[in-house]
Amino acid sequence: MKAVCWYGTHDVRVENxxxxxxxxxxxxxxxxxxxxxxxxxxxxxxxxxxxMKKGDILGHEFMGEVLEVGKxxxxxxxxxxxxxxFTICCGRCFYCQKGLWSLCDNSNPNxxxxxxxxxxxGAGLFGYSHMFGGFAGGQAQYARVPFADVGPLKxxxxxxxxxxxxxxxxxxxxxxxxxxxxxxxGDTVAVWxxxxxxxxxxxxxxxxxxxxxxxLDDDPQRxxxxxxxxxxxxxxxxxxxxxQLKEMTGGRGPGSCIDAVGMEAHGTAIDxxxxxAKQAVMLETDRPHALRQAIQACRKxxxxxxxxxxxxxxxxxxxxxxxSKGLTFKMGQTHVPKYMPKxxxxxxxxxxxxxxxxxxxxxxxxxxxxxxxxxxxxxxxxKVVMRPN
Amino acid sequence: xxxxxxxxxxxxxxxxxxxxxAIGGGILAAAGIKKRSPGGxxxxxxxxxxxRRGITGHCYAYEAMGVHTAGPGQGQSTxxxxxLGIRVDKSITIAKPxxxxxxxxxxxxxxxxxxxxxxxxxxxxxxxxxxxxxxxxGRTVEWDAIIHNEVPGQMIxxxxxxxxxxxxxxxxxxxxxxAGRGTEVKVELQYNPxxxxxxxxxASFWGKEPSQQIQEDLHRLKALLEAGEVPTxxxxxxxxxxxxxxxxxxxxxSEESFPASDSPAYNH
Numbered sequence: 001m002k003a004v005c006w007y008g009t010h011d012v013r014v015e016n017x018x019x020x021x022x023x024x025x026x027x028x029x030x031x032x033x034x035x036x037x038x039x040x041x042x043x044x045x046x047x048x049x050x051x052m053k054k055g056d057i058l059g060h061e062f063m064g065e066v067l068e069v070g071k072x073x074x075x076x077x078x079x080x081x082x083x084x085x086f087t088i089c090c091g092r093c094f095y096c097q098k099g100l101w102s103l104c105d106n107s108n109p110n111x112x113x114x115x116x117x118x119x120x121x122g123a124g125l126f127g128y129s130h131m132f133g134g135f136a137g138g139q140a141q142y143a144r145v146p147f148a149d150v151g152p153l154k155x156x157x158x159x160x161x162x163x164x165x166x167x168x169x170x171x172x173x174x175x176x177x178x179x180x181x182x183x184x185x186g187d188t189v190a191v192w193x194x195x196x197x198x199x200x201x202x203x204x205x206x207x208x209x210x211x212x213x214x215x216l217d218d219d220p221q222r223x224x225x226x227x228x229x230x231x232x233x234x235x236x237x238x239x240x241x242x243x244q245l246k247e248m249t250g251g252r253g254p255g256s257c258i259d260a261v262g263m264e265a266h267g268t269a270i271d272x273x274x275x276x277a278k279q280a281v282m283l284e285t286d287r288p289h290a291l292r293q294a295i296q297a298c299r300k301x302x303x304x305x306x307x308x309x310x311x312x313x314x315x316x317x318x319x320x321x322x323x324s325k326g327l328t329f330k331m332g333q334t335h336v337p338k339y340m341p342k343x344x345x346x347x348x349x350x351x352x353x354x355x356x357x358x359x360x361x362x363x364x365x366x367x368x369x370x371x372x373x374x375x376x377x378x379x380x381x382x383k384v385v386m387r388p389n
Numbered sequence: 390x391x392x393x394x395x396x397x398x399x400x401x402x403x404x405x406x407x408x409x410x411a412i413g414g415g416i417l418a419a420a421g422i423k424k425r426s427p428g429g430x431x432x433x434x435x436x437x438x439x440x441r442r443g444i445t446g447h448c449y450a451y452e453a454m455g456v457h458t459a460g461p462g463q464g465q466s467t468x469x470x471x472x473l474g475i476r477v478d479k480s481i482t483i484a485k486p487x488x489x490x491x492x493x494x495x496x497x498x499x500x501x502x503x504x505x506x507x508x509x510x511x512x513x514x515x516x517x518x519x520x521x522x523x524x525x526x527g528r529t530v531e532w533d534a535i536i537h538n539e540v541p542g543q544m545i546x547x548x549x550x551x552x553x554x555x556x557x558x559x560x561x562x563x564x565x566x567x568a569g570r571g572t573e574v575k576v577e578l579q580y581n582p583x584x585x586x587x588x589x590x591x592a593s594f595w596g597k598e599p600s601q602q603i604q605e606d607l608h609r610l611k612a613l614l615e616a617g618e619v620p621t622x623x624x625x626x627x628x629x630x631x632x633x634x635x636x637x638x639x640x641x642x643s644e645e646s647f648p649a650s651d652s653p654a655y656n657h
Contacts (some may be wrong), residue, residue: 001626002437003626003628005628006628008630013628015624015628015629017629018626019626020625021624021625023615023621023622023623023624024606024618024619024620024621025618026616026617026618032607052609053627054628055627055628055629057626057627057628072617074450088620090612090616090620091616092613092615092616092617093484093611093615093616094482094484094570094571097484103612104616104618106615106620107616107620108614108620109619109620109621109622110603111605111608112601112604112608115604116601124620133620133622134622135622135625136622136626136627138627142627144625146620160395179444231539242466267573284597289421
């Protein structure tokens with residue numbers, strides 16, 4: 001089968017690899033009908049996530065048709081259409097039972113590696129480094145899905161792939177980001193980053209009762225997409241963002257701030273240049289420019305929610321501002337299965353059509369160019385969907 | 390993991406007893422010194438030893454009698470009697486009742502299902518078993534072991550029989566976790582690596598880092614009992630080009646993709 005394989009920084013290749021097999025009794029095999037490139041795949045592409053190996057199959061946003069199931073997957077049968085969550089969850093451990101699916105205890109075969117790095121290990125993830133399990137990803141024609149009796153969501157007839165594909169990651173991720181920031185009636189939510197997760201965070205904040213959403217980015221097209229989602233926008237390239245947000249909110253500042261950028265934030269402020277320099281000389285692994293701004297701008301007693309991926313250490317974390325203002329922080333990988341059924345209902349009822357995000361539709365053979373284009377925001381690229389079969 | 394090179398002062402007295410011993414010893418020693426008589430010298434010596442016993446936590450008389458009043462975590466456990474070599478302590482919480490986890494472990498033939506380098510354990514009788522461990526180049530290392538102490542549902546302790554190539558001993562405790570969270574499994578393992586080629590083979594059983602090996606084994610045990618299977622990627626597809634050329638085997642983390650591999654973020 002064809003698969004998108006990682007070979008190093010800015011080096012992904014489409015290769016012929018063997019087809020996957022059932023390895024455990026709770027596995028299923030899926031013939032992939034649609035798969036997407038995620039913003040967090042760019043962290044792999046740019047070489048910022050440790051424990052990648054040459055030849056790793058990428059991709060964690062995918063859906064398809066069930067081809068075969070192991071003997072302990074009673075809920076699925078050949079031909080079912082499913083969306084697969086990017087987190088692999090056993091469904092039976094303390095964390096899965098509590099709904100903290102992305103913290104599953106039993107799905108990462110390399111848990112000891114993550115423990116060495118982070119103290120404890122989260123769930124295994126598709127196509128996202130060996131520290132998170134080294135599972136072959138879904139930018140391929142077929143994929144093996146472990147614990148298939150728990151994660152995959154069956155999709156009813158009549159809903160296009162493009163409407164439901166993003167239930168695998170970015171829609172739940174944007175939704176959890178909004179849910180995490182404790183929105184109360186009348187609240188203003190500020191969202192840093194108008195990429196795919198930011199776009200879903202904007203729309204989810206409104207679904208959860210936000211009065212206003214202010215979206216920040218420097219890409220005019222992405223800002224326009226945010227305005228289409230009823231957000232007010234702020235171009236952060238030249239502005240004194242903290243001051244402007246204050247002015248826009250009667251001097252209070254936004255009560256909820258979402259960092260939908262993560263470890264590779266770019267900016268022109270002095271701290272951003274400082275981070276770039278430190279990252280270049282390896283004193284710092286993540287660039288937290290957006291996170292610093294969010295902390296500085298957040299209203300007293302407010303919440304900073306972080307769906308953007310961080311992997312290592314940051315420097316000059318404004319703990320004094322966070323402490324003085326009594327801020328709450330919520331973060332982490334998305335507990336995807338918790339949100340999928342609820343969000344599927346929002347899609348079915350027509351409240352939201354996630355396909356608004358898609359700017360490029362390609363076959364798997366164009367994957368390498370698509371990564372490059374997405375990374376460089378070339379050709380107004382916001383979201384790439386592949387049809388590998 | 391820690392390497393025990395000198396155990397003369399291994400703690401075998403409980404904390405409370407140590408305090409009493411130290412205070413009582415101090416009083417006796419002071420009284421004896423004050424007397425300035427042969428009886429006083431004896432009293433001072435006795436007091437002195439009680440004081441030492443309190444301070445070091447080690448009682449030679451207890452050692453000779455095999456008595457051990459220190460609780461777990463306070464020192465070397467009676468179920469791991471060898472006082473030299475490498476000692477590993479690892480714990481994990483498993484969301485199953487202690488009786489169930491105990492029963493799974495007590496059926497020693499289950500051990501190779503989660504201990505990666507163990508080929509087989511054959512029960513000879515209720516107490517005795519035969520262990521076969523995988524070694525490099527298709528070889529094996531074998532020994533007989535005895536379960537010399539056991540509290541059903543709570544603890545199993547074993548050690549290698551005299552004449553084994555490698556002295557080793559271990560115990561596993563099963564304690565109920567709070568609020569119905571299952572069982573806290575605690576493994577204590579001690580072995581004395583022999584010199585020479587056999588030592589090298591044996592060392593490979595627990596790898597370069599025995600504590601990590603045991604940690605991984607416990608993760609597999611947990612997954613097996615909670616999820617019904619051990620997560621794996623063995624046998625899944627991957628890109629072939631450079632993988633085959635370099636014969637790279639992916640079993641562990643590598644930082645090759647990471648531009649900040651010298652970062653203080655990651656301790657190896």
